[in-house]
Amino acid sequence: MPNPVDTYRKTGVETADPLKLVIMCYDAVIDDLRKAxxxxxxxNLEATYDRVRHAQDVITELLVALDYxxxxxxxxxxxxxxxxxxxxxxxxxxRTDPQHYETLIKLLEELKGAxxxxxxxxxxxxxxxxxxxxxx
Numbered sequence: 001m002p003n004p005v006d007t008y009r010k011t012g013v014e015t016a017d018p019l020k021l022v023i024m025c026y027d028a029v030i031d032d033l034r035k036a037x038x039x040x041x042x043x044n045l046e047a048t049y050d051r052v053r054h055a056q057d058v059i060t061e062l063l064v065a066l067d068y069x070x071x072x073x074x075x076x077x078x079x080x081x082x083x084x085x086x087x088x089x090x091x092x093x094x095r096t097d098p099q100h101y102e103t104l105i106k107l108l109e110e111l112k113g114a115x116x117x118x119x120x121x122x123x124x125x126x127x128x129x130x131x132x133x134x135x136x
Contacts, residue, residue, distance in 0.1 A: 019122065020119065022062065022115050023112060023116060023119065026108055026111060027112070028055075028058050029055045029108055030105055030108050030109060032051045032052070032054050032055035033051070033055055033104055033108070034101070035047075035051045036052050036092070036101060037105075040093075040098040040101070041098045048093060052092060056090075059086055060082075062078075062082055063079060063083065066082075081111065085104060088103075088104055089104070092104075
């Protein structure tokens with residue numbers, strides 16, 4: 001019998017609009033890095049590696065989803081940032097100082113904040129009519 005929490009999460013991902021999905025990806029990576037930092041401090045290398053690996057997978061998905069034709073310079077710059085994060089994640093396990101995670105977390109939180117601002121502006125530009133959201 002499937003786990004209800006897993007089913008709920010899967011449904012949330014499958015039905016999310018693309019902007020919300022990007023924000024969910026940032027949340028996942030930030031959470032992974034916070035946990036990895038914690039595991040790193042505890043010297044739990046296997047758990048650290050698992051969280052870093054998952055973060056790499058999510059960043060890779062964000063990278064391959066970029067539409068350079070429609071996104072232009074923004075997509076190019078995001079691609080550069082995602083590649084930077086991936087390079088940093090490759091070497092993060094070899095660092096002795098777990099604070100190295102904080103730099104990546106801060107960068108990703110800033111990017112997530114920008115996406116959230118876009119989502120807020122997009123929602124505001126849709127407006128409302130008769131108490132419901134105008135879609136389209």
